[in-house]
């Protein structure tokens with residue numbers, strides 16, 4: 009069986025250059041495990057396909073925080089990575105909260121999702137403070153929630169990804185869930201929701217990477233960023249047929 | 264009752280146990296061979312009824328017990344160590360069948376011990392899966408271990424790579440003679456500080472090669488390469504040009520042409536040389552060792568070359584981002600028809616995130632002829648984002664292989680595949696060409 013979607017590479021030369029958006033990757037040195045680069049790559053390429061230019065910036069612990077950032081993106085890390093970035097994250101907390109309140113689109117995955125919250129209480133009782141952009145709290149659990157996830161969102165449709173975390177995250181009244189889990193565990197093992205939505209922030213436990221198979225979320229971040237910067241977003245013609253097929257096949261896979 | 268007496272009773276019980284468990288295990292082994300069944304089951308039987316069997320069979324080997332572990336390249340490295348030692352006249356016991364779990368070792372032992380449970384060998388060289396090695400070293404403390412690397416692999420099994428490091432660390436802690444470490448892998452090199460009862464030796468790369476071997480911390484190359492290691496290495500890989508490699512040992516360099524292909528295999532040859540030299544000590548004959556190394560053929564699926572329609576067909580096993588990246592770097596795409604087959608079965612790892620940590624730029628010029636496997640569309644999507652054309656997509660590896668071979672007639676071919684995709688493809692290839700049977 010051969011699919012019809014073989015000519016997979018869209019041709020997007022002579023893009024209209026509708027402007028440049030600056031994407032800031034948070035802590036790629038210490039928090040980029042499990043394919044988080046995929047999310048950055050998807051934003052960069054989709055911007056090109058939509059006719060915009062992308063500038064990729066990095067902020068690592070100890071760096072000066074850059075100005076004029078249009079999209080922030082941060083990923084997962086091992087426990088050791090979370091310790092390394094802790095001090096830097098706290099010293100930039102007020103600035104990051106201001107950016108969030110101002111409507112800057114942000115994607116926070118896994119480890120950074122947890123640290124965007126109020127705190128992370130580890131299994132042995134240590135409390136790691138978060139930066140309280142999201143009204144969530146996370147408690148270290150004894151079991152790891154691992155496997156394929158499908159979660160339904162009114163805003164983005166079905167979300168496909170892969171979770172791998174031992175933190176159990178509970179949402180406060182200040183945020184709403186990103187989606188309702190139909191396969192997998194999501195935020196915690198007692199409730200059926202996954203991720204968090206607040207302002208222009210999308211936060212999730214899902215790797216996969218998240219954005220390639222969920223282009224609706226990628227385009228949400230891009231649309232909000234372009235609208236904030238240029239007053240409007242003019243989408244280009246992007247061929248998402250492979251993403252659609254990848255989603256359909258992912259849905260059939262065991263947990 | 265005095266202690267000595269108790270011990271003697273214990274010994275008697277041991278020999279009684281052996282006299283029961285070994286014949287029973289051997290019988291089960293023979294029966295499961297007849298059935299064409301799995302190789303580990305008899306190991307399970309003997310492990311259950313006689314847990315001390317392995318320790319007794321492996322103790323008192325004149326050159327000890329070597330454990331080889333790490334995320335990438337265990338099988339080929341183990342094969343190299345074995346052939347290096349055999350080349351110097353040693354009688355080597357190894358778990359050849361690729362069953363790298365404790366009960367796989369037990370099963371292999373059952374085939375080689377006599378009916379009283381005694382192994383006739385000078386040394387044992389054992390490949391162990393990092394998760395199961397801990398169980399093994401608790402039963403049988405190794406005299407030597409060779410730890411290759413800690414890379415993102417099957418994170419859904421181990422959770423975190425720091426945890427994998429701790430697993431390897433436990434092998435090193437239990438080792439009584441020498442721990443041989445990859446000084447270029449910061450996680451592996453850090454294990455040295457936990458070693459108490461053994462001495463530590465290293466193998467490494469010349470500075471000019473370090474950028475070729477990104478660690479997982481600088482996989483994307485954006486954050487630069489790891490700082491040059493100042494640790495002293497017994498064997499250093501100085502340079503690689505296709506399959507010609509230069510190693511330096513004791514300040515002397517030697518250049519040889521290897522049957523093995525792939526930069527990562529050749530780096531593991533430095534690891535194997537370091538290990539073999541420690542075992543052989545002053546008896547190591549350099550020229551003979553290098554010719555043994557030159558003759559080592561790749562292990563199953565590790566860059567093996569078959570012939571289809573008079574053209575070479577290379578199978579390259581890929582199972583984590585570093586391995587895939589090095590595979591792409593080691594094998595020039597120009598002139599080759601390329602197929603990629605990605606499965607997400609348990610043995611492959613279910614999480615597809617790793618594909619996003621591999622750059623596929625090197626395939627952009629020629630494109631990919633066929634994308635296959637259960638996760639064919641994830642792979643094709645990955646290629647789309649690197650602007651690499653995928654000319655055909657077919658999740659079914661059988662029909663994909665047929666299409667690929669017929670369309671690429673007259674061209675050399677290369678298939679990158681995950682573990683279970685490789686098993687399926689080898690099975691199909693064995694119908695049309697000679698494929699070595701792996702028991």
Ligand SMILES: [Zn+2]
Pocket residue numbers: 042084085117118119172173215
């Ligand atoms: Zn994570």
